[in-house]
Amino acid sequence: MSGPGLEQARALAPRMAQRAADYDRDGSYPAGDLADLRQCGLTGLMVPTRLGGMGGTFRDYADVALVLGSGNGASALIFNMHASVTGALAGVPEEVARALGVPESFFAARDRILRAAAGGALYAVAMSERGAGSRLSELTTTYAPVEGGYRIRGAKTFVSGAGHADAYLVAARTADPGEPRVSQFLVPAGPGITVEPTWDALGMRATASHDLHLDCLVPADALLGGIEGLAVGLAQAMPQWLVASYAAVYVGVAQACIDACVAHTQTRGLGRLPAVRARLGRADAAVAAARLVVLEAARRVDAAPGDALTNRWVWRAKLTAGQTAMEVAASLLEAAGTSATRRGHPLERLYRDARCGSLQPATSDVCADWLGTAALGEDPEQVARW
Template structure:
């Protein structure tokens, strides 16, 4: 059991509820669902009805009104049970961010209650085949047509593609580089919205990811979030929150790998004693625990800065870098602890290792995080 310092009794009760749902509802089905590459829509409905899909947004908007410090620990607990679902929770929170932060009061009253009710699930359509970390290279276009826009293009690596109820989509309204992007709220039933076959990924098989295709898709002007050309600002503003979500999820994945490894080491006997009594293996578990603890500390530090209204871009990137590198290292070591069994699908640690790898890639590769951190550090000394 992870020791947590939580700001309120309400937060403590919330974490207990999440742990109960994770242990009783998620863990019993994760192995089968991941093996079958099944998208667990019913799980998101369950989490939504429990109020877990809207936690970081204000109560007056229909959210849970929880600080980042609490919300991210919820994401960690979900990831400890089912990484694909935790990633989906983080993605959904990201999809609501532009409307909740930059939308007009009329837009928020019209769409935000449904988005935060838990009955709807969102997709965040930013990346394209030739525009991953380079957001300014987006080619999807939105052309004015009467009282609306016509969107044409394609988005890549989109979680929930084909399963979401709405798609927060970034498109080019002018050729002015990063200042030429705008944000639109696209409903799932929009004519001209189609999806390619899901990507065949190494891990996170229950996190359906695919291309979102927009062919002459028309949206009313009221579905543009923010001003024309404000899309880059919206996208960048959301990145810190998205990176903290992935940092928390990666920490939960590493925590689970540590728990499975420690349990196995105390049960598995060689030469007449548990392998945990061998110092070499015990020290390996100690290093794994230190990595998990460091990851948790970094994301909580960034979260507390965010909650205090202080700048936290550098700390969010540090958290994403530290936590995802830790997840990769800890899950790889978990396979080593289990030996030959760790390399089989009879135990979940090989899946943990496959799931950890992508955390070093999405929400900005860890090379991009180093770029962000170095620029922040150097800017402070100019």
């Protein structure tokens, strides 16, 4: 099987794995990985072919992210943010956009953004804030109309790729508290944006998820969709990008845990121990199952986007992937023994990286609550989650 981008991802993953320890140790941006991704055209994975991209589907994204995640989860997460911006922009059907009343200028802006991505531009997501997390309804970053565009002011946190992206998808609310509307802007890197290097975290250390301070002017067509107040509705309409796109990355990380444990086990002759074999066997079954859930969700996103059952699979995928990565990493570290907990051992890094899956929104608890509500026959979207 070889969809768009998969061959390139398979060629890159071993190189990413080789560089991962250094980036993790220093907590530095994985510049070599992202340069490779740009160079082989993967920034254009979700861009339609008419605009110079690969025309990937959500399933193609999932296949590529699984492979990149097995190389270096941190680099794959930066790529995930870029794919979310380009995939969501490319994925809104024109007739739906027109029915929403989107102005014609939106289509030109969309094509410009996507064409640049096919040419190597990298986009990041600046949604989360200290105190608000990723809850769009509680953001404090504001925007206000000014002559020719908008002024955006506020502070973001956990911005993967901060300081290295060409533009940031920024979620902000109207400055006027009387009419709270949350909108999204694509803000070019440059004057009015400063990076505060705050990311020194347990896992996914190479994502460079630093704080971002904004006080900038953007042109009118930086408002994505051309209409204010679309952010929360889009989050609900396209949960695959906000909820499940990390899932494939974390299944890739879980697969890397198995590969690292097998290598360690063979080197040290631990394969003769039934307990070690059993831990590997359970991990093998769990990762295979998680992969199937992620791919089933992706298949449904392409076949019936926004469908109630599709969305249920999307939330299942995020929960299953986050939980599986964390459990597999913990179990295999125990199988490998204390020598694998030394700094610099692949399992030590993977254990920390895998721990982040269930923390990324929607967290495992939020996913489980959504699924439990659906299982009870109630509408999970009636509960305010964003």
